[in-house]
Amino acid sequence: MNVYVPILLVLSIGVVFSLLFLFLSRALGPRHDTPEKLTTYECGVPTRGSTNLRFYVRFYVVALLFLLFDIEAAFLIPWAVSFRHFVQEGMGVQLFIAMSVFFGMLVVGLLYEWRKGALEWE
Amino acid sequence: MGVALDHPSNFMTTKLRQAVNWGRKYSLWPMPFGTACCAIEFMGSVSSMTDLSRFGAEAVRFSPRQSDLLLVAGTISYKQAPILKRVYEQMAEPKWVVAMGVCASSGGFYNNYGTVQGIDTIIPCDIYVAGCPPTPENLLSALVQLQNRVQHEGLDAVKERHSDSQTA
Amino acid sequence: MTARPLEILRERFAADLIESSDYLGDASVTVRRESLIDVLRFCRDDSRLRCVLLLDVAGVDWPGRKERFDVVYLLRGLDPGCRLRVKVRVAEGGSVPTACGLWKSAEWHEREAYDLFGMKFDGHPDLRRLLTHHQFEGHALRKDYPIEKGQMCYVPELLLTDEELSGGAARVGYGPDTVGLSDADEEIQSDFLPVNIGPSHPATHGALRVEALLDGETIVHSRTEIGYLHRCFEKEAEDHTWQQIIPYTDRLNYVSSLTNNVGYALAVEKMLGVTVPERAQVIRVIVGEMGRIMDHLVCIGANLVDIGALTNFWYFFNAREWMYKVVERLCGERLTTSYTRVGGLYRDLYEGFEDDLTLALTKVEEGLADVTGLVQRNRIFMDRCVGVGVMSAADALSWGWTGPCLRASGVDFDLRKVAPYSGYETYDFDIPVGENGDAYDRILVRIEEMYQSMRIIRQGLERMPDGPIQSTDRRVAMPPKDEVYNSIEGMMNHFKLVFDGIQVPAGEAYGFTEGANGELGFYMVSDGGGHPYRMKVRPPCFPIFASFNSMMKGQMVADAVATLGGLNIIAGELDR
Numbered sequence: 001m002n003v004y005v006p007i008l009l010v011l012s013i014g015v016v017f018s019l020l021f022l023f024l025s026r027a028l029g030p031r032h033d034t035p036e037k038l039t040t041y042e043c044g045v046p047t048r049g050s051t052n053l054r055f056y057v058r059f060y061v062v063a064l065l066f067l068l069f070d071i072e073a074a075f076l077i078p079w080a081v082s083f084r085h086f087v088q089e090g091m092g093v094q095l096f097i098a099m100s101v102f103f104g105m106l107v108v109g110l111l112y113e114w115r116k117g118a119l120e121w122e
Numbered sequence: 123m124g125v126a127l128d129h130p131s132n133f134m135t136t137k138l139r140q141a142v143n144w145g146r147k148y149s150l151w152p153m154p155f156g157t158a159c160c161a162i163e164f165m166g167s168v169s170s171m172t173d174l175s176r177f178g179a180e181a182v183r184f185s186p187r188q189s190d191l192l193l194v195a196g197t198i199s200y201k202q203a204p205i206l207k208r209v210y211e212q213m214a215e216p217k218w219v220v221a222m223g224v225c226a227s228s229g230g231f232y233n234n235y236g237t238v239q240g241i242d243t244i245i246p247c248d249i250y251v252a253g254c255p256p257t258p259e260n261l262l263s264a265l266v267q268l269q270n271r272v273q274h275e276g277l278d279a280v281k282e283r284h285s286d287s288q289t290a
Numbered sequence: 291m292t293a294r295p296l297e298i299l300r301e302r303f304a305a306d307l308i309e310s311s312d313y314l315g316d317a318s319v320t321v322r323r324e325s326l327i328d329v330l331r332f333c334r335d336d337s338r339l340r341c342v343l344l345l346d347v348a349g350v351d352w353p354g355r356k357e358r359f360d361v362v363y364l365l366r367g368l369d370p371g372c373r374l375r376v377k378v379r380v381a382e383g384g385s386v387p388t389a390c391g392l393w394k395s396a397e398w399h400e401r402e403a404y405d406l407f408g409m410k411f412d413g414h415p416d417l418r419r420l421l422t423h424h425q426f427e428g429h430a431l432r433k434d435y436p437i438e439k440g441q442m443c444y445v446p447e448l449l450l451t452d453e454e455l456s457g458g459a460a461r462v463g464y465g466p467d468t469v470g471l472s473d474a475d476e477e478i479q480s481d482f483l484p485v486n487i488g489p490s491h492p493a494t495h496g497a498l499r500v501e502a503l504l505d506g507e508t509i510v511h512s513r514t515e516i517g518y519l520h521r522c523f524e525k526e527a528e529d530h531t532w533q534q535i536i537p538y539t540d541r542l543n544y545v546s547s548l549t550n551n552v553g554y555a556l557a558v559e560k561m562l563g564v565t566v567p568e569r570a571q572v573i574r575v576i577v578g579e580m581g582r583i584m585d586h587l588v589c590i591g592a593n594l595v596d597i598g599a600l601t602n603f604w605y606f607f608n609a610r611e612w613m614y615k616v617v618e619r620l621c622g623e624r625l626t627t628s629y630t631r632v633g634g635l636y637r638d639l640y641e642g643f644e645d646d647l648t649l650a651l652t653k654v655e656e657g658l659a660d661v662t663g664l665v666q667r668n669r670i671f672m673d674r675c676v677g678v679g680v681m682s683a684a685d686a687l688s689w690g691w692t693g694p695c696l697r698a699s700g701v702d703f704d705l706r707k708v709a710p711y712s713g714y715e716t717y718d719f720d721i722p723v724g725e726n727g728d729a730y731d732r733i734l735v736r737i738e739e740m741y742q743s744m745r746i747i748r749q750g751l752e753r754m755p756d757g758p759i760q761s762t763d764r765r766v767a768m769p770p771k772d773e774v775y776n777s778i779e780g781m782m783n784h785f786k787l788v789f790d791g792i793q794v795p796a797g798e799a800y801g802f803t804e805g806a807n808g809e810l811g812f813y814m815v816s817d818g819g820g821h822p823y824r825m826k827v828r829p830p831c832f833p834i835f836a837s838f839n840s841m842m843k844g845q846m847v848a849d850a851v852a853t854l855g856g857l858n859i860i861a862g863e864l865d866r
Contacts, residue, residue, distance in 0.1 A: 028142050029215070036211035041187060043488020044205030045446045045499070053481035056506025121507065121846070155490055157497045157519055158862055159544035159625055162588065166614070166624075169607035184492040199865075200443045201423040202497060202518045205489050231537070234437050234522040235430050236422065255625050 061118055072106050139276065146190070146216060147272040148178040150265070153189035155209060158196030160223035163255040172258035177265055186213040191268075192245075195255075197225035198238045210245045218272070220249045220264060223256055230254060295339055295374045303329055308379075314560060314799045318375040320360075326378045327387050333365055334392055339372055341365035342687045344389065347399035348813050348826040349407035353433045357381045359409050363389065364800060364813060364828065368687075368703050375800065385410035395690030398836040406431035406524075421517040421865055423447065430525060437525050449501035449513040450484060482510055489518045493596045493851045496861030498835070500842075500850075507846040514839050516864055523866040527825035531791030532558050532632055535825070540626035542827065543863040545588045546806040547627045548617070549581030555630040556711055557801020557812035561794050562632070564766055569757040570634045571712045576647075576750040577620075577629060578712075578803070579743040583654060584613055585806030585858070586694075586736040593733060593855030594665065597674050602661045609657035612650040619646065632792055633767050634760030644751050651744050662737060675730035679841055679853030682727060690833030693808025695857060698735045699727030705804035717746050732856035766792050791820035800828075807831050807858050829863040 040047045079099055086095050113119060152174075154164050168174045168182060183189040186209045198206055210219065221241050224230040227250040229239035241247055248271065251264040296310055296317040306325035311318050321329050333341040343366040350360040357379035366373045380386050388411040389396040400411045401420040408429040411417060419426065423443035428435055487493070487500040497518030503511040523542065527535050539554040540547035552574045559566065566574070591606035614624040619640055621627040629636050665671050681691070686699040696703060704721045706714040722738035724731030760767050764783055773780030786793075796818035802811040808830030815824040834857050842850045 028138070032215050034211060036208065037214070039208075039212065041185060041209075041212050042486045043499075044209045044490040045486045045488045045501075046208075048448065048450065048484045048486070048501070053483055055481075055483075058506055157489075158521075159541055161496065162545055163625055165588075166607065166611065169611065170604050171608065171611040184490075196496075197519060197521055199497075199518055199520050200426075200440055201446075201520065202489060204443055204446050205518075209490050232521045232526070234525055235435070235440050236520045236522045237440070239440075257624060 058121060065113065065118065068106070068109075072103075075102070140273075143273045143275060147269040149181075150177075150179050150191045150218070150268070150272070151181045151183050151189045152179050152191040152193045152220075153183055153186055153209075153213070154193050154195055155206065156193075156195040157198065157202065158223075158225065160195035160226070160255040163258060164193065164195045164222065164261065167258040167261045172262060174262070174265070177262065177269070179265060186210070189213065190217055192217065192219045193222055194219065194226040194241050194247075195222040197223075197230065197232060198241055198244075199236045200238060201236075203238050203244055206241065207244050218249075218268060219245060219247045220251060220268060221247045222251045222261060222264075224252060224254050226250075227252065295333075295372045298336070298338055299329070299333075299374075302332060309377075313797050314563075316373070316375065316798075316800055318377065318798070320377040320379065323378055323380065323386060326376070327389065327392070329376055330363060330365075330389055330392055333374065333376065339367055339374075341367040341372065341374065343368070343692070344393035344395050344399070344690055345809065345811060346813065346826065346828040347389070347396060347403050348824070349403040349409065349431065350815055350824045351407060351431065351433050355379075357384075359384075359407055361386050361403060361409060362813065362826075364811070366809075368701070368708070373709075373800070380409050382408070385412050387412050388414040390414060393690065394685075394688045394840075395833040395836060398832065399690075405429070408432070419517075421520040423517065430522070437522070437529055447515065449499070449515055450503060450511070454503065454511060487847075493854065495592055495855070495859060497865070498854075498859060498861065500838075502842075502847070502850075504847065507848070509842050509845055509847060509850060512839055512842055514835065516835065516861070518865065519861040520865040521862070523827060524825055527822050529821065531820050532794060532822065533791060535822070536630065536632075537626065537628045540628055541862050542829065542866065543585065543805060543807060543810070543831075543860045544626060545860060546581035546585035547625060548577040548621075548629055549585070549803070549805050550810065551627060551630040552578045552581075552712070553801070553803035553805055553810045554812060555632055556803055557799070557814060558632045558792075558794065559766075560801045561797065561799045561814060561816060562763075562765060562792070564633055564761050564763045566634050566761050567758050568755045570759040570761075572750050572754055573635060573639060573759065574630065575712050575714065575717070576747050577627075579746045579750075580613060580617065580647075582743050582806045583740050584610055584617075586740050587613075587654070587657070589856070589858040590661070590733055590736055593729075593852070594661075596851045596855040597671065599665060599671065602664060605657045605660045609650075609654040612653040616643070616646045616650045619643075631760070631766075633763060634758075638759050639754075644754075647747065647751065651747065654740065654744065658737060658740060666734070672730065674848075674852055675733065675856075676728055677726070678729045678849045679845070679856065680726060680728045681837065681841060685837070686727065689837040691808065691837070692833075693805070693830050694735045694739060695732055695834055696808065697722065698724035698731040700725055705802060705809055709802070711803060717749050719743075719746050729852050729856045793818065793820055794822075802828070805830055807860070807863070808834070810863075827863075827866055829866065831857065831859045831864050835859045835864055 083092070083095065086092055154161060156164055166172065174180060179191070186192070192210055192213060194206065221227045225232060225237070226241050229237050233239065238244065249264050249268050251260055253260050296312055296319070299319050300307060300310060303321065303325065306322050306329065307319050308322060309320040333339050345364040345366050348362040348364065350362065352358055352360065359380050361378050361380060363376040365376065378386055386409060388400060390400070390413065397415065398420060400414055401417060404410060404417055405419040405421055406429055422430055424447040425443050426441050483504045485502050485504055487502060489497040489499045499515040499518065501513050502509045521541070523538050526538055536551060536554060539550045542550045587606040587610045591603040594602040617627060618624045620643060621629045621636065681699050683700045686696050686701065691699070692703065700723060702721060702723045707721060719742045722735045722742065724735050768787055769780040769783050774784045794816040796816055798813070798815040800811055800813045802809055809828065810830055811828030813826040813828065814822055817823040838854065838857065841853060845853070
């Protein structure tokens, strides 16, 4: 259990600091809303048309792919950091195989997308 | 909102004011509203030889929402005037405006049917930098002058200076 | 060479020519309104003339005349390299048939003439104001419009009409078979998003505006707008003496002021018939090339920043600072130099100029080596730039392109070789020419041009002759002081020059040089006084930006930005 205390500490410091800065800006910063200030920024020109549109579907596909591979990277990092420790304990090969299986599944997914053309913009 | 700041006469609020102003002056994020030759000298100011980031003004943001300092670098024509006004209004307080170069300060040597004779006819302006274009040292000196002014401002000074923008 | 176009036109259109002249070697004809398009088409298509470039359309106001306005078409051919002016007269409220069917560049040039003078062009697809704002009343360059009468603009103009926005695909002539929609996406059609890439934007390099209709990332339809930096150079020129205009010329293409100064001085000297001494000519070549190097440094640096390669910008600006040191010591100013004078130069080279310049050039070479190492064979850069923003040679000529952008499209045309001035024919240099006309070629052409400019500068430094830097012609140069004090002629000469300025004989001429962006021309009309009657600047990036709209159709926003950087649109020159 003690191993997790530093993580909790970092987490709480992060949360405290973020809230502190938000609160400070709120308290000390001037706030002066005018109708013009609340308009959307579009290089100094009033906006045309509504932004409540149906967006191009490729944006969604790209976002989805990004999310998947980002989470994969998030899983890879702690594994990579602790890998050496496990090699010393003699469990290196098992861990490598375990990660390869995980990685392999995602690579198969990537190849599938590649073939299907999800990585092309047009 | 928050702390009562109307009479900063006691130790706590003075120190607070100094701390806040210290933070504000050393992180003046400029928005270069660059239109003409002065914009090139501004680019020279942020480049390696004369480095604006030494003064905290490195984070050059081209959006008024994310910047403190509107640096009008170049001539403003009548066509550009509504754009400038809108961009100024969209900036969040605290904000400051520096008119870089003589064209922004007073129209420069362009006294004609197309040029606004100084941006202070449209928006309130804090510092005027002379020069056509001002050298980077000139701009740095103006920035330091602005920092000195920021240091001595009250926390509510923004309301007095930009009171014109209260009228919609 | 120049007498021939006039003979050819006289032979063919004898009945339609009202006037023709060959003043100072410039062939110029005035034709009847009805035969204007025929004459222009002949000039473009005839094998002996082949004027493929419509350089400019200038208006001139003669309020005393019944047919008040002159509309002047400046034409140029690449090969055989002829150059001529076709003029037509039009009364107030009258109109002239449009030349848009002959050259695409006519569209914006005619819009500008309409904006500043008020003459209409029949058949023009989009005759609106260009440089002044949409709430402006009156026509600014008419002689009866007072120069100081400013008019505030309260609301930016809406470029895309409501029809275009609401109608979507059908209105703008875009269907599933055109680029952007694949079969799979037909079922999930997205709406078009109107986006304004406005005058306050880092990628527009100054004050340009594009209102675009986007389908995802692809630009389906767009309109561009300029005039956000219209500083009324031409009207100011009518108000100042010929020498006083020189600081205004700095601020045209403000990243290469030296080149503009040289161009302007040469143009006025052409009208006066003044030749500058040898030393001044060599110095002008050197500073002209320095201006070109400085322009390309900014252009490529900014282009690479837009693509995302920020480091190169710092490398190039470092090199530029070294050049600034030399320029500042020479001219007293880093950026807006005002170095030349009509008849010579402001001051002579300082002691140690050669060493300083040589050092600065080595720094430029270091910067170039760093940047080409990072960028030229870089996979990402090539993916972003190869095949992007392609402009074919024929289209480029129809759009009026000149300069490095035209050379990147494969046309070997450089005024320093075709119509050399200031002794360029005696220098040994090459003209880099691209193949595909894409953004990649434009960057590489500019990089190579910098190397060639350095070559020219080194040759110039080697051959630097001694001598005066100012012509002794009494029409432009002050007499020496002992003459001023001791002779009545000297004193009168001095007095006249100081009080009235240089007097240029009545007439008109077109002076041109190869500016950093292309052909920088000055079409000047003089009425014999100390002020120009009309000074029309032919800005090289004006026709280039006129074509940007058509280049962007079907491109993604990121590609449009990469293309725009390579075109080197400097608003000071574009809007004047």
